[in-house]
Amino acid sequence: xxxxxxxxxxxxxxxxxxxxxxxxxxxxxxxxxxxxxxxxxxxxxxxxxxxxxxxxxxxxxxxxxxxxxxxxxxxxxxxxxxxxxxxxxxxxxxxxxxxxxxxxxxxxxxxxxxxxxxxxxxxxxxxxxxxxxxxxxxxxxxx
Numbered sequence: 001x002x003x004x005x006x007x008x009x010x011x012x013x014x015x016x017x018x019x020x021x022x023x024x025x026x027x028x029x030x031x032x033x034x035x036x037x038x039x040x041x042x043x044x045x046x047x048x049x050x051x052x053x054x055x056x057x058x059x060x061x062x063x064x065x066x067x068x069x070x071x072x073x074x075x076x077x078x079x080x081x082x083x084x085x086x087x088x089x090x091x092x093x094x095x096x097x098x099x100x101x102x103x104x105x106x107x108x109x110x111x112x113x114x115x116x117x118x119x120x121x122x123x124x125x126x127x128x129x130x131x132x133x134x135x136x137x138x139x140x141x142x143x
Contacts, residue, residue, distance in 0.1 A: 007103040009083035013057040016085070018098060021114055022047050025100065027130075030120035032064065036075060037084060037099075040127040041118075044086060044097035045109060052096050059085050 008015035022045040033042035059076040066073065071090040077083060086098040100106055116134050124130070 003108075005103055005105070005108060007098065007106075008056070009078035009081050009085060009102065011078060011081035011083075013080045014054065014059050014078045014083070014085060015056045016052055016054045016098065018045070018047055019051040019053075020047070022098075022109070023095065024115045024117055025109060025111075026097065027116065027118045028120055029118065029122075029124040031123050032066075033120070034123070034125075040125050042084075043100040045100050045103075046095055046097045049088070049094055049096040052098065 003020060005018045006015065007018075024046050026044045026046055027041050028044070029041045034040060036042065057079065060079040062075045062077070063072050064075060065071070069091065073090065074088045076085040076087070078085065083102060084099045085102060086096060088096050100109055103109070111134065118124075118130050118134055121130070
């Protein structure tokens with residue numbers, strides 16, 4: 001039996017279920033993720049798109065064009081409360097991320113067996129300690 005994990009937005013209008021472990025957890029320190037989350041970095045659990053199912057109210061989407069690559073990324077959020085619910089990326093079709101803090105119980109996410117990658121460290125503010133044992137990239141791990 002595959003593990004499933006549930007989560008959703010602050011107001012409960014948008015809900016989701018994920019199936020299995022994420023492919024990785026990305027902790028993105030780029031200035032765009034800092035701005036969209038209002039903190040030092042975005043934390044996203046990355047899944048194959050078919051392993052995420054949304055229920056309830058459909059999420060709204062904002063399409064952003066990267067200043068760096070010129071590619072789009074879609075940020076999903078609750079149309080009622082505005083909670084960040086993850087991303088899809090033009091550069092990586094077939095995957096979808098879920099904002100890690102939106103899981104009902106995010107304690108199951110850990111670095112044992114699932115790679116945690118800190119990306120865009122060139123924009124890191126140093127507000128949080130990044131363990132030396134975790135993968136770190138000045139920009140992105142994809143070239």
